[in-house]
Amino acid sequence: xxxxxxxxxxxxxxxxxxxxxxxxxxxxxxxxxxxxxxxxxxxxxxxxxxxxxxxxxxxxxxxxxxxxxxxxxxxxxxxxxxxxxxxxxxxxxxxxxxxxxxxxxxxxxxxxxxxxxxxxxxxxxxxxxxxxxxxxxxxxxxxxxxxxxxxxxxxxxxxxxxxxxxxxxxxxxxxxxxxxxxxxxxxxxxxxxxxxxxxxxxxxxxxxxxxxxxxxxxxxxxxxxxxxxxxxxxxxxxxxxxxxxxxxxxxxxxxxxxxxxxxxxxxxxxxxxxxxxxxxxxxxxxxxxxxxxxxxxxxxxxxxxxxxxxxxxxxxxxxxxxxxxxxxxxxxxxxxxxxx
Amino acid sequence: xxxxxxxxxxxxxxxxxxxxxxxxxxxxxxxxxxxxxxxxxxxxxxxxxxxxxxxxxxxxxxxxxxxxxxxxxxxxxxxxxxxxxxxxxxxxxxxxxxxxxxxxxxxxxxxxxxxxxxxxxxxxxxxxxxxxxxxxxxxxxxxxxxxxxxxxxxxxxx
Numbered sequence: 001x002x003x004x005x006x007x008x009x010x011x012x013x014x015x016x017x018x019x020x021x022x023x024x025x026x027x028x029x030x031x032x033x034x035x036x037x038x039x040x041x042x043x044x045x046x047x048x049x050x051x052x053x054x055x056x057x058x059x060x061x062x063x064x065x066x067x068x069x070x071x072x073x074x075x076x077x078x079x080x081x082x083x084x085x086x087x088x089x090x091x092x093x094x095x096x097x098x099x100x101x102x103x104x105x106x107x108x109x110x111x112x113x114x115x116x117x118x119x120x121x122x123x124x125x126x127x128x129x130x131x132x133x134x135x136x137x138x139x140x141x142x143x144x145x146x147x148x149x150x151x152x153x154x155x156x157x158x159x160x161x162x163x164x165x166x167x168x169x170x171x172x173x174x175x176x177x178x179x180x181x182x183x184x185x186x187x188x189x190x191x192x193x194x195x196x197x198x199x200x201x202x203x204x205x206x207x208x209x210x211x212x213x214x215x216x217x218x219x220x221x222x223x224x225x226x227x228x229x230x231x232x233x234x235x236x237x238x239x240x241x242x243x244x245x246x247x248x249x250x251x252x253x254x255x256x257x258x259x260x261x262x263x264x265x266x267x268x269x270x271x272x273x274x275x276x277x278x279x280x281x282x283x284x285x286x287x288x289x290x291x292x293x294x295x296x297x298x299x300x301x302x303x304x305x306x307x308x309x310x311x312x313x314x315x316x317x318x319x320x321x322x323x324x325x326x327x328x329x330x331x332x333x334x335x336x337x338x339x340x
Numbered sequence: 341x342x343x344x345x346x347x348x349x350x351x352x353x354x355x356x357x358x359x360x361x362x363x364x365x366x367x368x369x370x371x372x373x374x375x376x377x378x379x380x381x382x383x384x385x386x387x388x389x390x391x392x393x394x395x396x397x398x399x400x401x402x403x404x405x406x407x408x409x410x411x412x413x414x415x416x417x418x419x420x421x422x423x424x425x426x427x428x429x430x431x432x433x434x435x436x437x438x439x440x441x442x443x444x445x446x447x448x449x450x451x452x453x454x455x456x457x458x459x460x461x462x463x464x465x466x467x468x469x470x471x472x473x474x475x476x477x478x479x480x481x482x483x484x485x486x487x488x489x490x491x492x493x494x495x496x497x498x
């Protein structure tokens with residue numbers, strides 16, 4: 001009776017968003033007379049940071065400080081249509097819509113500034129600090145606040161923009177069945193190390209090492225947070241969580257958090273993550289999105305690590321101690337595989 | 341059923357309410373005091389997000405009869421902030437990205453405060469032990485553990 005160490009690897013190719021119905025999202029951007037901007041969305045931030053990232057995208061596109069942008073989300077009464085927060089689509093789809101809206105608003109803002117400075121709008125640039133000036137002549141300058149006031153009270157212009165991102169629908173080739181279900185793919189590889197106890201069937205996570213290629217990380221700390229936390233959702237799916245442990249028989253279903261298991265603080269292990277940034281051609285500032293993919297490679301990597309440790313191949317989730325133990329007994333004992 | 345009068349300290353302030361027999365402390369705090377910081381998660385002690393301090397000790401408010409806190413001092417997340425300033429633990433949670441959806445955060449902060457109040461320089465294992473009654477879905481616990489250790493380290497070096 002002993003604990004066996006095993007190592008498993010998995011790679012994934014993850015499509016960002018989906019193709020159904022073109023997967024559209026819309027955004028509206030407008031300035032207030034104070035020179036601050038509001039982004040109206042109905043997209044929902046569940047905590048992954050979509051509000052922060054769309055705020056950054058809007059500020060960068062407008063050329064104003066990030067503090068000058070407010071993102072109003074999660075209400076379909078006040079924001080334009082969004083397909084939803086799923087399929088890792090928020091940064092890519094909503095971000096592209098925000099970028100388009102901010103670009104249109106920037107056009108109006110520059111025209112309004114040009115009128116005030118009596119120059120051609122093409123000769124103007126933003127300094128990112130809340131000012132617009134003539135290229136090469138920073139003293140010929142006006143603040144975005146003064147531009148907003150002039151547009152509102154003098155010129156009678158709304159500094160606003162509309163944006164939508166819609167994926168061209170991909171038809172199925174009748175000859176080959178070929179289609180392009182997504183425009184943008186992210187990639188990841190994860191190595192999991194586990195200890196499997198051949199007496200109890202328990203699997204303990206020892207460490208994880210991963211590499212994620214997800215376009216440009218617009219907010220590296222949020223990306224890291226998503227990858228660190230999401231990996232444990234993957235472990236949870238791999239080893240713990242199920243509403244019907246004997247599916248399709250509904251017996252012994254969990255009734256509370258004592259029976260519906262999730263990793264606790266004592267179950268976690270070190271996880272070393274490398275983020276590889278290869279900008280996506282159709283992403284906002286090259287971003288793809290780390291949403292769901294943070295959990296995906298963990299499941300096959302853990303299943304492979306268990307095989308490597310004791311030689312049993314479990315293809316039914318979650319991989320509970322009971323399943324591991326039954327499989328070890330069925331093959332007449334643990335059969336550790338060679339470590340690679 | 342007649343109401344039961346109840347007096348206790350809530351974040352340093354004396355409060356008096358009437359509760360039905362059998363009311364739990366979480367309901368009393370949220371519905372009668374109006375302190376919405378302790379969250380209702382599972383309602384049976386399995387998740388930890390309703391955690392509060394009773395006379396400095398960590399308790400699950402959903403499993404505590406309101407009647408039992410007469411004359412005692414209750415601390416919730418609502419009382420953690422010092423005036424306009426965040427508590428060092430709140431600051432560390434923000435700096436370490438220790439919250440995503442935020443639903444477990446009130447309980448995590450109270451569990452962390454209970455730990456640091458009695459043990460200002462805990463080890464990593466002691467931090468893990470202290471928050472082991474609290475479930476987090478989003479963060480994988482690592483940023484939460486780091487945030488608590490950051491406060492402990494900051495105090496130790498100060």
